[in-house]
Amino acid sequence: MQPTFAGMANPDQRSPNVLLQNLCCLILNKNEADVAQQFQYAVRVIGSNFAPTVERDEFLVAEKIKKELTRQRRDADAALFLELYRKLQSQGTLKNRWSVLYLLLSLTEDPRKASNKGYTTLFAQALPRDAHSTPYYFARPQSLPLNYQDRNPQSGQTSGSMGSSGISSINIHALNGPTPTPQSLNPGQSYQTPGMGDSLRQQLGSRLAWTMTAGQPSLPTSTSKALTNTLVRNVPRTRREGELNGPVEITEAVLVRDILYVFQGIDGKCIKMCNSANCYKVEGKIALSKSLKDTTSRLAELGWLHNKIRQYTDQRSLDRSFGLVGQSFCAALHQELKEYYRLLSVLHSQLQLEDDQGVNLGLESSLTLRRLLVWTYDPKIRLKTLAALVDHCQGRKGGELASAVHAYTKTGDPYMRSLVQHILGLVSHPILNFLYGWIYDGEMEDTYHEFFVASDPTVKTDRLWHDKYTLRKSMIPSFITMDQSRKVLLIGKSINFLHQVCHDQTPTARMIAVTKSSEESPKDAADLLTDLENAFRSKIDAAYLETSKYLLDVLNKNYNLLEHMQAMRRYLLLGQGDFIRHLMDLLKPELVRPATTLYQHNLTGILETAVRATNAQFDNPEILKRLDVRLLEVSAGDTGWDVFSLDYHVDGPIATVFTRECMSHYLRVFNFLWRAKRMEYILTDIWKGHMCNAKLLKSMPELSGVLHQCHVLASEMVHFIHQMQYYITFEVLECSWDELWNKVQQAQDLDHIIAAHEVFLDSVISRCLLDADSRELLNQLRAVFDQIIEFQNAQDSMYRAALEELQLRLQFEERKKQRETEGQWGITSVEEEAENKRISTFQEFIPKMRSQLRILTHFYQGIVQQFLVLLTQSTDESLRFLSFRLDFNEHYKARDPRLRVTLSTKGRRSSHM
Known part of the structure; x- marks a missing residue:
């Protein structure tokens, strides 16, 4: 049924109410009586005070229409619309062009957004059963933030009011509900325009023409009709995809x-x-x-x-x-x-x-x-x-993993750097917890082996410091330096060492200035998240210094660490001279015996006697009770000198510094020094025997050459041993000990003391020719020592024979004088013949003795010469200077061209080796 528009024929009925009623009849295609309910609702909507949701911008709406036409690839219609719109602006007869364009665009909205029902049913459904009830309006966001960082989580939700002063405020979403999601579309399905056939297009065209002229001065018919037809064609026809073959x-x-x-x-x-x-x-x-x-x-x-x-x-x-x-x-x-x-x-x-x-x-x-x-x-x-x-x-x-993430913070892009730093802060939280537990309590619950400090539960307490805790270098985060990670290791290791080895249960807060208080922990966490590279530097340093200082104080005060170290120097390195000399005098009768006849309890008694008779008695009883005698493994032909050794027992915390390896080094050095000291002791006895026997044997002029030869060889040996003793005592032991003591006094942690002590032992061993590189030099030096012992045996044998001959001659002369005093003949021919025969036999012994001394001298000088050559070729400057002192009169230099190289040339040669 077609509605009647009486109001259009009568100008007096062109009031807004009449026009609104006519519009309702036009849209619903009913008469005035049938649209009464819808008319009341429309009056309420138009009379509402809702603010418009869009800006009244005529240019923006026109541009929207042009873009919509262009989007549908209707470039000719878009150009026609612009031309008509220009003519509409030039006429000046229409005062509210924005509203007209807005209405036209709304009526030509994309039909795909509509439901399967026509506009008539659509509008009817929008009306509530109670015509006087207020409709609920769905809102839509006015804009969408483009910045991903600044987007609001609520931006995807609806907000604000959608009301407007006009029918256009009733949007399709409010009328028919949401449209199906993209998942509801089947493949190949095209978007349809429900309820929009050609007849509807014609009706919309005529109604739009009426709407544009209703209540306003008339436009030129050609312009109005052309503009309406152009906009009506904006409604697309049904499009089917995939109907044709090909792409x-x-x-x-x-x-x-x-x-x-x-x-x-x-x-x-x-x-x-x-x-x-x-x-x-x-x-x-x-x-x-x-x-x-x-x-x-x-x-x-x-x-x-x-x-x-x-x-x-x-x-x-x-x-x-x-x-x-x-x-x-x-x-x-x-x-x-x-x-x-x-x-x-x-x-x-x-x-x-x-x-x-x-x-x-x-x-x-x-x-x-x-x-x-x-x-x-x-x-x-x-x-x-x-x-x-x-x-x-x-x-x-x-x-x-934390290091891998941290590597990406080294970029010049601040946006990327802030993102990676945020991730790094989250990734580093477990490392923060590991650090807290380790540096404050010495505890570590690293189930999956992620922390850079590793613990070996199989290691016993005596090796706790050396072997139980180590660094996993691959797990050290790149924002923690190697020095800081070493300090972290030492902090927790020191705490566990104090608890388990020293049995010191002092609370952590007393040892560490930086306590794990509830006020500081959140601050530390915040520091870690904002500045990983500097967050713990000060705290780690403070905890390291306080913990290490406390540990060293416990070792020095409760366990006398420094006193034990000095005791090693005095007894095992022969620093206590009066004690060593007296001990050697007391042990001489025992040590000259075969090694198999020695008993350790006898030697221990002699050791205690030597302690009580020298300044060693004033040492700390804790040190003296650790001093003991040790017998080395016996080989065939060994004497007591070869197997005797002093020993020093260590246990508890000090065994961490004086480990088994260190004590074996001390034992090697003691044996070397004890042997060198024995050579000095032997040469002293040789010199005393020479001085005493030289006066006694003046009555035997045939021995003068032999005695002179013995004196010369003994002087060479004394010079050699004195220079070696000077080198070992002053240049090796004293200099190394002074360096060790300075390092120990300046040490900040136990590791520094252990490292300095190990360097000291390594230096002593290498410079005493006990390392693998000096094996040839040591063999030559031992050969020199053997020659000294041979010379002592040869001279003792000569002195025994000479003194025995001297004694017999004195007895013969005494008997001769006694007989003469008695008035008898002094000697008989038989006695004289026997005396002369015995003297001739002794005189025959003298050339053999000379020959033996000559051979001994030759061998000795050959060994010393080879020893000097090896010293000259050494890379150690102090050993090259030792060769110069041993051959101060250039006796060996004249015999061997290899010794004629100057010291400067030796230095240049060593620098190129």
Whole structure:
């Protein structure tokens, strides 16, 4: 039934109410009586005070109409519209052109946004049963923030009021509810225009022409009709895709919908994951322009990046062996993906609102590929950074994983650096907890071996300091230096050493100035998150200094560490001269015996006698009770001199410094020094015997040559041994000891003392020719010592024979004088013949003695000469100077050309070796 428009014939009835009633009849296609209820509702809507949701901008609406025509590829209609709109502006007869254009654009809205019912049913459904009730208006966001960082989580939700002063305020979403989501579309389904046939287009055309002229001065008929026809054609006809063979053309809106699902790693209808190329691609049967294809590929990269990150987190989140640091890293990635999902939620909401409400008039908010490029620029940078971190962190865990993340903070991009620093702060939380427990309590609960301090539970207490705790260098975070990590190791190791070895249960707060108070812990955590490289520097240094100082005080005061070290120098390194000399005098009768006849308790008694008779008796009883005698392994032909050794018992905390290896070094050095001291003792006895016997044997002039030869050889040996003793005592022991003592006084922790002590022993061993490199020199030196012992035996044998001959001669002369005093003949011919025979036999012994001394001298000088050559070729400057002192009169230099090289030449030669 066609409505009647009586109001249009009578100018007096052109009031707003009459026009509104006529509009209701026109839309519902009913008479005035049948639209009474709808008319009342329309009056309430128009009479409301809702503010408009769009700005009254005529130019913006006209541009929107032009863009909509261009989007539908109706360039000719767009040009015609601009021409008609220009003519409309030039007429000046229409005063409210914005409202007219707005109404025209609303009426020609994309029919895909409508439901399957016609506008008549649509409008009727919008009216409530109670005509006087207030309708509920769905709101839509006015704009969408483009910055990924600043987006509001509530941006995807509806806010504000949608009311407006006109029928246009009733939007399609409010009338018919939301449209189906993209999942409800079947492949190949095209968007239809329900209820919009050609007859409706003709009706809309006539009604629009009436609307433009109703209540306003008349426009030229040609302009009004042309403009109306142009806008009415904006309603697209039904389009079916895929009806023709060949490539399928799709719209950009379909691509946008697919891209939003690709962003989540879900295949779209047109864009799917290509496993061979490892990227998302548009299906080959779909024809796209190069620009759309490039833009789609650039956008689809976000889906690939999302899949890469999501796959890593899904694989590692349930892996318990990945450790706490790894789980923190996965949590940080999940947090970033959550922010990314918020953006996708906003984009989906925007697409949903556009589907429900149509084109957002007055605002450029439609989703396009280029707009998505802008909106996803920052998220793409974040995802690229996260994907790069995932690649770099593959196969890493614990501190190594934190180092991998920290490497990405060294960038000039502040946006990327802030992102990585945030992730690094979360990743480093478990390391922070490990540090707290270790440096404050000495406790470590590292189930998955992530901390850079490793503990070996199989190590016993006596090796706690050396072997139980070590550094895992691969797990040291790159923001912690090696020096800081060593201090962290020492802090916890010192605490455990005090508790387990020293049995010192002093509370941690007393040892460490920086206590783990509830006020400082949150501050430390904040420091770690903001400045990982400097957060713990001061705290670690303070805890290290206080803990180490306390440990050294306990060792020095309670366990006399420094006194034990001095005792080693006095007794095992022969520093206590009066004690060593007296001990050697007391031991001489025992040590000249075969080694198999020695008893340790006898030697221990002699040792106690030597202690009581010298200044050693004033030492600390704790030290003296550790001094003992030790017999080495006996070999065939050994005497007591070869197996005797002093020993020093160590246990408890001081055994950490004087380990078994160190005590074996002390034993080697003592044996060398004891042997050298014995040589000095032997030569002293030789000199005393020579001085005493020289006067006794003046009555035997045939021995003068032999005695002179003995004196010369003994002088050579004394000079050699004195120079060696000077070198060993002063240049080796005293200098090394002074260096050790200075280091010990300046040591900040126990490791410094142990290291200085080891350096001291290594220096003594190497410079005493006891290391592997000096084996040849040591063999030559031992050969010299053997020659000294041979010379002592030869001279003792000569002296015994000479003194025995002297005694017999004195007895013969005494008997001769006694007989003469008695008035008898002094000697008989038989006695004289026997005396002469005995003297001749003794005189025959003298050339043999000379020959033996000559051979001994030759061998001795040959060994010394070879020893000097080896000293000259040494890289140690002090040994080269020793060769100069041993041959001060250049006796050996004249015999061997190899010794004629100057010291400067020796230095240059050694520098090139």
